Amino acid sequence: MMALDPEDVLTQAAAWAKAGDGVALATVIATWGSSPRPAGSHLAIAADGRFIGSVSGGCVEGSVIEQGIEAIADGEPRLLTFGVSDEQAWSVGLACGGTVKIYVERIEA
Incomplete structure (x- = not known):
């Protein structure tokens, strides 16, 4: 998967907000x-x-999207933490574990 330039994401978010769409940004x-x-x-x-x-x-991104839609609706930011221990990672066939923290907030135009 080719990563987008972060400015492309921010530019699109601003365009959606300017058009009157509810928008959340996850970082x-x-x-x-x-x-x-x-x-x-x-x-x-x-x-x-x-x-x-x-x-x-995968499922992390799906959950973040759901939380973003909820943040748009209620205006409350969220701090999400997703992770898997090394032991869990090996049991499902992954090479190593990891953790990611994601901040989700509604943005305005």
């Missing part, structure tokens, strides 16, 4: 161990479920 604020995206990575989420960017992958 990777910390990682430990194995993590698909580094700190500073963004995912912009529109209230209708459109998104651009990436903060992780």
Whole structure:
């Protein structure tokens, strides 16, 4: 997967907000161990479920999108932590464990 330039994500988020769409921005604020995206990575989420960017992958990203839609609705920011221990990682066939912390907040135009 090719990563988007962070400015592309922020530009799109601003365009959605300017158009009157509810928008949330998710940002990777910390990682430990194995993590698909580094700190500073963004995912912009529109209230209708459109998104651009990436903060992780798979079920983590799906959960972040759901939390972003909820943040748009209630205006409350969220600090999300996802992780897997080394032992759990080996049991499901992954090489190593890791943790990612993601901050999700509603943004305005």
